[in-house]
Amino acid sequence: MLIAWRYRERDTIIQRLDPRARIIFMLAMLFSIIQFWDLRIMLLFLGIAVLQYALARLTWRETRRAWILISFIILFMTILTFFTGRGGVEYAYHEEHLIRRLGPLSIPIVGWQIALNITAEKTIFALSQLARMYAITIMAITIPYTVDPSLYGVTFRGLGLPDKFAYAMDLAFRFVPTLGRDFSITLDSQRARGYEVEKLSGGIVAQIRKLAPLLVPVTINAIVGAEDIIDAMDLRAFGVGPRTWVRRLTYRRADKVLIVAGALLFVVSTVLAFMDVGDLWVPEVLMRLATG
């Protein structure tokens, strides 16, 4: 099976940035976003995320599959929260203004009562949640398409990860195509023996167990092969001194600007959150609907 990275080299502003700066900015955005519930502020963050996405020049064709699945999850989770409406973010709103009450619906046998109160606060909370999740996702989804996989080890080394872990990360990215090929060979071999992964029969336990002929040979083969790699690395005195990297990363002015912008964004967001700016905002229209 051919496993291809989503990364393509493009001459864009985003790809010219240092991956370390981009990861720092992404984390600063994430920790800033989660401090607010005001839809207006959330739309501002969404705007920054969309701008970054647009600058990355990703096409719908290459991201379509990921977007369909992620959008399904986001919508499902938002609707589920709308139905349940309580829990970890109770502090987002303390009182609710009823727009409409659906139910209660009685469930036979168990006798549970299910009712849905559509309130102004719940409605705007769902919209804010939608904007928040899309802002986070747009920031996150750009990374695989725009960061060169061969730079991951040196990027995380630059972010402070110890040498051995950064090298393991680098090595993992290099193993992927080989293991993909091994899987393909194993799948073909098992198919030649009459194994059909598309038509697994039996109950759930039997079906899971029948995946072992694919999983076990690939894993054990990789572990057996690892011994040679370990010997080769030991013979070259791996881990005795600090490592050097073939590719070197250097911060340029634009990277420093991005890091400072990320840090400022986080500091300003935190200060604003402490000043109670950015709590859930309910538009007048919804309040009028609620009060009739």
Place this chain on the structure above:
Amino acid sequence: MTTEGFTKNRAVIWLVVLVAFVLLMVLASVLTSGDKIQGIAPIGVTAIGLIGIFVVYLATARSDAWEVGTRQVVYMAIGAALYGVFNYIFNTIPMPSVSQVSLRPAVCIPVFFGYAFGPVVGFFTGAVGNILGDFITGWGVYPAWDIANGLMGMVPGLVMLFADKKRSLNFLTGLVAVLIVIVAALVFLNPQVPGPWTGEIEDFSFWAWAFIIGGVVVIAGRFVLERASVDLAAVNLWGTLGIIIGIGFAALADIWVNGYSFATAIIGEFAPAAGPNILNSMILTPILLAAYQAIQARTGR
């Protein structure tokens, strides 16, 4: 200074910075409205979690389980690559699915690598493997879920901190019993809470009984599995604990990150992810472990 010493010193510095940051946030919260203490709950919880992990590490620092040599580096890389590749492949190949339980065989990789090669290898396999899988599928990078997958591999690796597998099982049995007693006592003492669906006060003492029955089943399961093999019982119980902690961490983190309600986190994330993962892991990890032990016996390494 040795590399280990340097890493340890840096870890202490980071811990001090983290604690100072949390204290400043709490102070700022008290000096302002006091309401914002809830906003820093995720930082507080994360800090407590990190301190907890660090304390476990300090208490067991001399154990071989934390060693990171050439062998561990290579196994980390192979584990992560395998997890990433399997995640991609089993999400791409059209596979049958029975009822609500999806076929997620890849989960046995972090559990197995953690159990066989230690907590560091397990954590790396899960965390970086998840990043790799998301890279190949193009779904993005989500730190909370990467850490969650790391925990799924790290927890089974903690078995190496015990002198033998049987002692680890005794510890786990005790832990389950204590946790069940605490949770059940909390529910029995305060059974009347707002229901997640209606928002009205409901009696939740049923869940205390559910926890007690679940705990008894787990403890009985340990002895049943142990009759077949200590390894079988250990890998399944530690693996299950790892999945519960890992997925639980991600689901709870999403309450703060994405604003889910508790019910959404449990019904929408924890149950559909943890249930199938546990089932897949309980069936496939022992098979993988048996194959590995056979190879290990043959090669003597």
